[in-house]
Amino acid sequence: MTQPTEAQHLEVERRILDQALRDAQVVRDALAGGHTTVVNLMSAPGSGKTELLGVIGDELRAQGQSVAVLVGDCATEHDADRLRSHVDWVHQIVTDGVCHLEARMLFPFLAEIGQLAPRYLFVENVGNMVCPVDFDLGEAVRIALLSVTEGEDKPVKYPGLFGAVDLVVVSKIDLASAVDFSLETVLGYLQRVNPGVPVISSSAKTGVGLDAVIGAIRSLAAQGSSLTGQGSSLTGQRSSMASNLPLAGGVRAASVGG
DSSP, X not given: OOOOXXXXXXXXXHHHHHHHHHHHHHHHHHHGGGTOEEEEEEOOTTSSHHHHHHHHHHHHHHTTOOEEEEEEESSOSHHHHHHTTTXXXXXXXXXXXXXXXOGGGGGGGHHHHHHHOXXXXXXXXXXXXXXXXXXXXXXXXXXXXXXXXXXXXXXXXXXXXXXXXXXXXXXXXXXXXXXTOOHHHHHHHHHHHSTTOEEEEOOTTTOTTHHHHHHHHHHHHHHHGGGTTSGGGGHHHHHHHHXXXXXXXXXEEOOSOO
């Protein structure tokens, strides 16, 4: 049996990614009428995505803004169960081993989300630092979480992820001293892969940096509206726009040498 050539492999990959972009546009078109901002949250497993979304949901709802969440995991509905009391609507997408979410996986929920018309739809992607970044979900904002317990060099080990986001949240900052974590080292690494990207040090446990996270999401949603429908091909423009965000609270600009 003849093995596929490299050119054939590349053609298959191109077709898959082209279809993913078309699917992402379906999501954008479906939610455009409700003025819903879609936020794609990506990180390694255990970085604190669910806990962060819980406190963000509490704060946004207290301010009168509705919040919906789609959670991706290979198995269980544990994370959705944890979020039910913190947001207006949540659904778990169980991927049965698939390592990332794709826009088509959101299709079954678009009608219900469209009727709810939340101000924000957060998509908690499957815990993975490689595959999720390749698939546009129809988001306006991309955020990467980096827990202090993961070490400082993740941005240069996974430049595909950290180089293609609008905001980096350094989570569990309350544990930094316990694990000898250097924020300055992380900022230097981020400067290499995504110059000027806003970086917020936060702790869902203590509340440090959470106002800054919410403020940055709002600013990015407003600035990023001109990119809607363009997909992840404009990552560089997103990063340039993000670098102009005001620095406040826990926000640090990744502008130091590394």
